[in-house]
Amino acid sequence: MMAGFAEEEPMDRSGPAAPQTTIFTVMSALAQRHGAVNLGQGFPDESGPDYVIEAAAAAMREGRNQYPPLAGVPELREAIAAHQRHWYGLDPAVEDEIVVTAGATEAIAAAMLAFVRPGDEVVAMEPFYDSYKASVELAGGTIVPWRLEAPGFRPDLERLGGLVTDRTRMLLVNSPHNPTGTVLDRAELEAIARVAAERDLVVVTDEVYEHLVFEGEHLPLAALPGMWERTVSIGSAGKTFSVTGWKIGWATGPAALIDRVKGVKQYLSFASGTPFQYGIAAALASGPEYYEDYLAGYAERRGLLAAGLAELGFAVYEPQGTYFITTSAAPLGYGDGMAFCLDLPERCGVVAIPNQVFYADPSAPRPEVRFTFCKPRAVLEEGLERLRKGLRSG
């Protein structure tokens, strides 16, 4: 023990400013301990394309190893702007409408700290990615859940207006949606846009799965009439180019909003990942065939995992997007997905994520369990085989 630290005075870890270990960390550690097939935390086993890895390595060799500008290296900001123009007809200004961040995670945290004041409310689609609640609470705000219900997980548009109060500061929108795979359609986005405009709210969109849409299409909310001015759109290279460990993300939007995100970001990381930023600039210059192959590969794996889980008796909610499948373990006799998932590594040698951790009250048991298919075919088949054996013997 270090001198001066009394053993009987443990650090106070209660309260919103000291979040607990994430479920992803817990479950990946369990996967390692049991040699389990990890269908929990969403990271692919294979690295992104060689030309992307090479571009980062070349940047390192060329000596691009010092701090980048706060907003990101110009080559990457140019590439992000070109990507937004090509896919969505958006045209963010390279000088002041784009900021590169340490993954989407930093962009989310910086946006919350930039816009949410103590006592403010943020309405977010529930279940929600776990960093949302933590980031809102770090800013002193409260997350207000806008529930997506099984089996369809569509947002109830009638309810949205009623969730907005005098204290609501922001709508936090995630499409394609983790963990349910819902992809918002134009009518849903228009309804959200109407509420945002009527109630004068800032909108933050998390679009990290923008290139993983199997049904429908990805439409950025910022591209709807009148929405650019009030929207911060967040993206990430981690999923699209299979380099989750590089932690290169970005936020785009009007200079007035991006300035405030930058104002916070300069005291979080300031800037990060110079050579990776060059790698992602090369990645974003990929031709359409890259995105087509990427999507086709995942479509096949989605089919494989969905069919396999259904055959095992799970209720399978086929995702329109992302690389996750939400299921219910209730038909197998498990009403408590957390207990099921904690038992699964030892029992079957497989790891999955209980969806209850994505709810405002993460302690309430729920039967939904999330599996990822961002793994090679053979790994998915092995995972299914282990489930088949383990669940039968249970």
Ligand code: PMP
């Ligand atoms: N948003 C969602 C919905 C996610 O699933 C993730 C997981 N990676 C993130 C944000 C974080 O992205 P990054 O790894 O770029 O920080």
Ligand code: GLN
């Ligand atoms: N986004 C990934 C998931 O939802 C994991 C990110 C993390 O480990 N925090 O599984």
